[in-house]
Amino acid sequence: MAVVLGPNRYGKAETRVVRITRDGGVHHLKDCNVSVSLSGDMGAVHRVGDNAAVLPTDSQKNTVFAFARKYGIAEIEEFALLLARHFVDSQPTIHHARVEVEEYFWDRVRTEGATDQGQHSFVRSGREIRTCVVHHDGPSSQATIVSGLKGLTVLNSTGSEFHGFIEDEYTTLRPTRDRVLATDVNAAWRHRGEHEDFGTSYERARRALLDAFAGTHSLSLQQTLYAMGGQVLEACAEICEIHLAMPNKHHFTVDLEPFGLDNPQEVFFAADRPYGLIEGAVLTDDAPDAGFAWE
Amino acid sequence: MAVVLGPNRYGKAETRVVRITRDGGVHHLKDCNVSVSLSGDMGAVHRVGDNAAVLPTDSQKNTVFAFARKYGIAEIEEFALLLARHFVDSQPTIHHARVEVEEYFWDRVRTEGATDQGQHSFVRSGREIRTCVVHHDGPSSQATIVSGLKGLTVLNSTGSEFHGFIEDEYTTLRPTRDRVLATDVNAAWRHRGEHEDFGTSYERARRALLDAFAGTHSLSLQQTLYAMGGQVLEACAEICEIHLAMPNKHHFTVDLEPFGLDNPQEVFFAADRPYGLIEGAVLTDDAPDAGFAWE
Amino acid sequence: MAVVLGPNRYGKAETRVVRITRDGGVHHLKDCNVSVSLSGDMGAVHRVGDNAAVLPTDSQKNTVFAFARKYGIAEIEEFALLLARHFVDSQPTIHHARVEVEEYFWDRVRTEGATDQGQHSFVRSGREIRTCVVHHDGPSSQATIVSGLKGLTVLNSTGSEFHGFIEDEYTTLRPTRDRVLATDVNAAWRHRGEHEDFGTSYERARRALLDAFAGTHSLSLQQTLYAMGGQVLEACAEICEIHLAMPNKHHFTVDLEPFGLDNPQEVFFAADRPYGLIEGAVLTDDAPDAGFAWE
């Protein structure tokens, strides 16, 4: 028996970069968290600690900041591609780069009256985080681009049923024709390739997720998940596959009978754990092979 | 030397109640986290485990749910007052109640097209949490009401300076005429008394906090804090005191010189720890004694 | 109506300092999180942004690191006192210092065989965090010293009852003669004054907390809390007051009857929220006035 090295990667995780662009007195803000993972000729560093093939993670961090200055951060997918290509193309020992970016959203503070402070004052907005993961694998091959979001919390206060399920010896759940359906949407979608408009694509995909969640009379969270994935694919021709992970955030109807009260779906206990967890992929039948896109 | 019991309280913390109100097909949603703390004749339970004076925390939880059904949850301050008075007024052994409520915000999902799904579909919105702490101390005395918010993250990308400070032997910081100023606003304000419009009051106070943050050319975070507190007091006659705790979320200008790049306040590293922490109270000169309001 | 400044303080929070002491090849490790809060002549900085009285929080951070080098970190209380006195005594505009330190524990890695690696290899141990809060208020007055711990999670699998409580119209809880009692102990105790042996004192207080938790047949968590506080005071003559906050981490006996199974206190569901929360102070009848010790 011999010990061998399997798949490996290394990099600098969670470089928190804020980029401000000044357009006269009007400022624009981009708030990102960038994680780089590189792989390549890493046998020697693992086996004997020879770092000759290793670009320090500290240099990766510096590159993130320097590129933010040189190129700005327009769409996070573009910034991730720029970084991924740089590492692979500039270092002979680095054969593959994975770059993940999270983006946090800010709104302008709209002040009343005739002030210009709104030009450089911002308030963190929304709860969801926009994400992307880009892989680049050598100069000749095509990069893969996965965009997504996490932390989009949604709730339907009616329009959700659950019945007709298997009842085994451990089943005590009763069928219901009206329940609260709530989830945190964690979604990641694969682009067919590079394109010009990741910002619009994001808005369109997010819109499709919300529309399908709200617009589906749900017989199960799986059905809702599939409808959401399908609607994204229909709305976005540039996307060929989507992965969704959605916890069923249980809202239990509280039994108020002991207190002489009915509860016509009005008062709920929002539970923490355990929770259902529904995960699924939806794709187009012509989706190209994903390769390493989801790693 | 004898051992004696000092101040004490007990209760059920973090009852997560969601209240849905149906207005025909249009639903309204209130999402709260309620924590009750009671005190009174609790000598025996501490000393010998005699529970005769103890209303179980489980009953407190039940009361939260039952009251949500019976009375609804309009403004969280009113719901907290209702609960606090109930516990003190209905139980001879309970002399004081503290009720804290957090409220989480939801927006309606606005779907495109002629659908009515927006009537009962919601998405968690914003990042701040509305809060209140109410104290009630026996039937004859006035309750105290503190409202507030936490998690309101704001940033000015210019309009902030810091110089003229003490320079001791451990000072290496250089004065600056232009920096990023960012903080998470944690604020709590004391009402002069009960009134009819806690919802409007909240919006007005929040607006004043944002306006003052954006509208203050800052020479120090303390100055900004004081301006924010003052603006709330000026905008809201019903409020007599405000406490603010604001971390200085450092955004360090990255030194890009080693890479042959300048950095005219464009690229920042958003640091985690350590951070400055500025805390202060601002009040009106006619504010009545706070009593136990801030406990 | 005029707006006035109330109590305020500012400082650098959460400076993460690790101090290694080399005793020949044997290393010693101290891992701390230091938060400084200063107050004094801070009217001008709040009102007009004049920083002449402000020692920058950056300088405070530097002082923490420099003092760790110059004086080492023996007991956290001593290190906190050293810092608190330095800020007040060296700066005329600073009249009061509050220094809080958290300490994280590490064990040596005991390797098998005749290696000396254990001399400088460590593994984070335990789950509780040792804490202290020190106040110093000018050169003439005595400092106050509060030590404590948080995150000490304990559980008795029997020896706990709960019955004889108030039953109001919202009570559905049934009395029990045997339940699981579990809590996270958060404790802070006030020393009568400075002394020579904070390390031994900590161990003795911690031991008393555990002994009393394990040794008390409990009729309520309040009774257990009071016994724990009392045992600390009895074991530690140097301590005159203790504050305890202990969540009742509910472990519900699962109803297995629907599956034809009994459950003689063997299978429990460990719930998250809501939870009981019991808070109380225990002190000696000769405890001196606490002053600002608990702020």
Place this chain on the structure above:
Amino acid sequence: MAVVLGPNRYGKAETRVVRITRDGGVHHLKDCNVSVSLSGDMGAVHRVGDNAAVLPTDSQKNTVFAFARKYGIAEIEEFALLLARHFVDSQPTIHHARVEVEEYFWDRVRTEGATDQGQHSFVRSGREIRTCVVHHDGPSSQATIVSGLKGLTVLNSTGSEFHGFIEDEYTTLRPTRDRVLATDVNAAWRHRGEHEDFGTSYERARRALLDAFAGTHSLSLQQTLYAMGGQVLEACAEICEIHLAMPNKHHFTVDLEPFGLDNPQEVFFAADRPYGLIEGAVLTDDAPDAGFAWE
């Protein structure tokens, strides 16, 4: 273009079960968090909300509790296997089960004196969490079993170097011959098959991880990772592959020169973000195909 369903699974996540076993007056405690994921004939539920093939996640939760009563929880791997086989073998529509278990450790409270309280009093110990992930894919195939741990935080205060790395135009890091090396070990190892002694295996693997971390004079964290993986494989013939993810928790030597102080590797700033992240697999050259073990 048509939309198709890709890989999917669903189940109940994070069922928190505590199992107490009474051996006369001596109690034994097992504290686990169980997450079940099932897959199978799930086309209809996704496409039209037909739940006929769906065993409710609520029933899965009930099964966890009932099995804890019927079979006890000896080693988490065995309990996971029992559950995984039950779901697949009892439900024709369920073809594959993934069961993940986390175990939290408790020590007995050892009280002084002649008390028997230690028999049923426990304190949460250690910081690491033992984990397992089991897959079962129909009655005929072999299950896969991955065990592991997370949250094992270790630090070497010397015996670590980093030099000889690539220096590109964004490199400012200086080579070092002595640094602090600290990480949180997250490890998962694949067993060759079922065996009789998962408890001993866990202890042996954990021991090998600690020994190798402490016993490796490190030229890079990658070298340490590989040594740790190799030592587990050498110590544990029952294990054929191990995956390690180890953040480089940077401890920066603080520059104290501005204060007239040297810093011979004594005072460090423990940084939060960014951090290096080193991930790698180590396996034996005869390791059987992993199949779905790592999903």
